[in-house]
Amino acid sequence: MVVYNLYIFNRNGQCLFYREWLRRRPGTMTQEEEFKLMNGFMHSIKSFVQRLSPQDLKDGFVSFKTNCYKLNYYETATGLKFVLNTDNNVGNIRDILHQLYSTIFVNYIVKNPSCSATDIINTEQEIFIEKLDEFISNLSIFAQTNKA
Amino acid sequence: MSRTNVKQNLDARRVTQELFTLTYGAFVAQILNDYEHVDEVNKQLDKIGYNIGVRLIDDFLARNPNVGRCHDLRETADVLAKQGFKTYLGISPSITNWSPAGDEFSLLLDGNPLTEFVELPEGQGQKLSYNQMICGAIRGALEMVQLEVECRFVQDQLKGDNATELRVKFLKKLEDALPVGED
Numbered sequence: 001m002v003v004y005n006l007y008i009f010n011r012n013g014q015c016l017f018y019r020e021w022l023r024r025r026p027g028t029m030t031q032e033e034e035f036k037l038m039n040g041f042m043h044s045i046k047s048f049v050q051r052l053s054p055q056d057l058k059d060g061f062v063s064f065k066t067n068c069y070k071l072n073y074y075e076t077a078t079g080l081k082f083v084l085n086t087d088n089n090v091g092n093i094r095d096i097l098h099q100l101y102s103t104i105f106v107n108y109i110v111k112n113p114s115c116s117a118t119d120i121i122n123t124e125q126e127i128f129i130e131k132l133d134e135f136i137s138n139l140s141i142f143a144q145t146n147k148a
Numbered sequence: 149m150s151r152t153n154v155k156q157n158l159d160a161r162r163v164t165q166e167l168f169t170l171t172y173g174a175f176v177a178q179i180l181n182d183y184e185h186v187d188e189v190n191k192q193l194d195k196i197g198y199n200i201g202v203r204l205i206d207d208f209l210a211r212n213p214n215v216g217r218c219h220d221l222r223e224t225a226d227v228l229a230k231q232g233f234k235t236y237l238g239i240s241p242s243i244t245n246w247s248p249a250g251d252e253f254s255l256l257l258d259g260n261p262l263t264e265f266v267e268l269p270e271g272q273g274q275k276l277s278y279n280q281m282i283c284g285a286i287r288g289a290l291e292m293v294q295l296e297v298e299c300r301f302v303q304d305q306l307k308g309d310n311a312t313e314l315r316v317k318f319l320k321k322l323e324d325a326l327p328v329g330e331d
Contacts, residue, residue: 106210
């Protein structure tokens with residue numbers, strides 16, 4: 001199983017952070033456009049899912065699958081949005097995304113006085129990126145294909 | 149204290165309450181020295197609290213994965229008093245004095261760890277809102293979950309009142325920013 005890439009958006013829809021571990025095909029648009037599109041799409045699918053639901057939703061939109069990848073979504077009460085693309089053999093990884101938020105993002109961004117939790121995370125935040133890579137590569141869903 | 153002991157304490161991520169109380173006291177005393185007017189000191193404490201609050205909320209949510217979005221202010225008050233205060237100050241204030249409209253409530257603090265060894269200075273110092281940082285932190289934390297509130301102390305044991313009462317007033321719900329071109 002494979003982990004492709006990760007987007008983190010803040011409450012205002014700004015992309016705070018992007019990282020890819022495996023992406024064989026380059027995007028067809030600029031990165032900025034891609035972030036905008038992703039955020040807009042997440043917003044739309046969230047409200048779509050809510051409106052069509054026959055009963056009250058607990059978590060709302062969680063993930064979708066295509067024939068070659070799965071998009072996993074996690075949103076905190078503070079409006080941070082985590083989007084993790086994996087291959088589609090991955091099950092429900094809500095807990096993993098919460099862990100990513102609580103042990104990596106909170107510890108190395110929120111608790112770091114030199115960076116603001118609402119601004120773009122620049123490449124100087126080496127420790128965050130290092131811990132994130134470590135976290136992702138230790139996941140059971142991150143296997144051979146990624147490392148090859 | 150032996151080395152292993154020190155390590156154990158660090159692992160539990162705890163400091164003694166006394167150290168915490170004295171640190172906060174030293175901190176307030178320093179700000180009192182730095183600013184001429186007590187009003188300005190209160191403002192600074194509130195601002196520092198606010199900056200703490202906007203970060204603290206993420207730590208709170210990380211520790212309490214089961215806390216989701218609250219449906220009404222009563223639920224918010226409950227989480228704030230029973231989980232928020234419990235986690236960060238080790239006390240659980242009681243929730244009282246709801247306004248008839250249900251948009252304002254009081255938290256009664258019994259035994260505030262911050263004020264353990266405190267006596268307000270004479271004169272101007274009597275106007276000091278020693279715990280103002282708590283107000284700022286609540287305001288900051290709730291703002292991050294889209295609730296704009298006003299927060300102030302209406303009674304303070306340090307000023308000779310019978311209780312320490314913190315009043316929280318709901319102002320409005322903040323809306324998510326929509327992506328450009330959406331409605």
